[in-house]
Amino acid sequence: xxxxxxxxxxxxxxxxxxxxxxxxxxxxxxxxxxxxxxxxxxxxxxxxxxxxxxxxxxxxxxxxxxxxxxxxxxxxxxxxxxxxx
Amino acid sequence: xxxxxxxxxxxxxxxxxxxxxxxxxxxxxxxxxxxxxxxxxxxxxxxxxxxxxxxxxxxxxxxxxxxxxxxxxxxxxxxxxxxxx
DNA sequence: CGTGTAAGGAATTCTGACACG
DNA sequence: CGTGTAAGGAATTCTGACACG
Numbered sequence: 001x002x003x004x005x006x007x008x009x010x011x012x013x014x015x016x017x018x019x020x021x022x023x024x025x026x027x028x029x030x031x032x033x034x035x036x037x038x039x040x041x042x043x044x045x046x047x048x049x050x051x052x053x054x055x056x057x058x059x060x061x062x063x064x065x066x067x068x069x070x071x072x073x074x075x076x077x078x079x080x081x082x083x084x085x
Numbered sequence: 086x087x088x089x090x091x092x093x094x095x096x097x098x099x100x101x102x103x104x105x106x107x108x109x110x111x112x113x114x115x116x117x118x119x120x121x122x123x124x125x126x127x128x129x130x131x132x133x134x135x136x137x138x139x140x141x142x143x144x145x146x147x148x149x150x151x152x153x154x155x156x157x158x159x160x161x162x163x164x165x166x167x168x169x170x
Numbered sequence: 171c172g173t174g175t176a177a178g179g180a181a182t183t184c185t186g187a188c189a190c191g
Numbered sequence: 192c193g194t195g196t197a198a199g200g201a202a203t204t205c206t207g208a209c210a211c212g
Contacts, residue, residue, distance in 0.1 A: 112173070
């Protein structure tokens, strides 16, 4: 696993990097769009891949998509990918 | 700059990853062997490269080297590198 | 010298809820 | 639905110092 996938960034820093509010980041998790890990104390840890994903999600939201639509789109993409025929 | 060099990891997590105590990590900084960044609030942030460097430092310490010796070794290596002749 | 620890304070994060639209 | 916010608590980190060897 590359550095890109290691979950090591706190939510506050992710907020800084992405420009998204902490509230939004937590909400996208609630909607099952993002899956941070937790430290022993319970604090969320994100990877750089998660950061990129959050930016992607935010763009879709800005385009007027709802979270379940974003989730559905992914499911679709995943299916296309695993069943190339 | 690659993900390896982004300073985003808190000292607690670095401690977990490296197995070094927080005290040791701060001490190596005091001795100018490692240079974390600081968040607005003042908390230290390390990169994956820093994590690897800390492990390297710890190995040298275990071998009985003193911090200034480790520092001197690096200076030597840097000189050899910048002046190949 | 390198490292542990107790001390007091400050910054960070967490959850569940109420609000609005 | 998506997001802000105040609330109270818990986890994290910070510094300077004393201790030991």
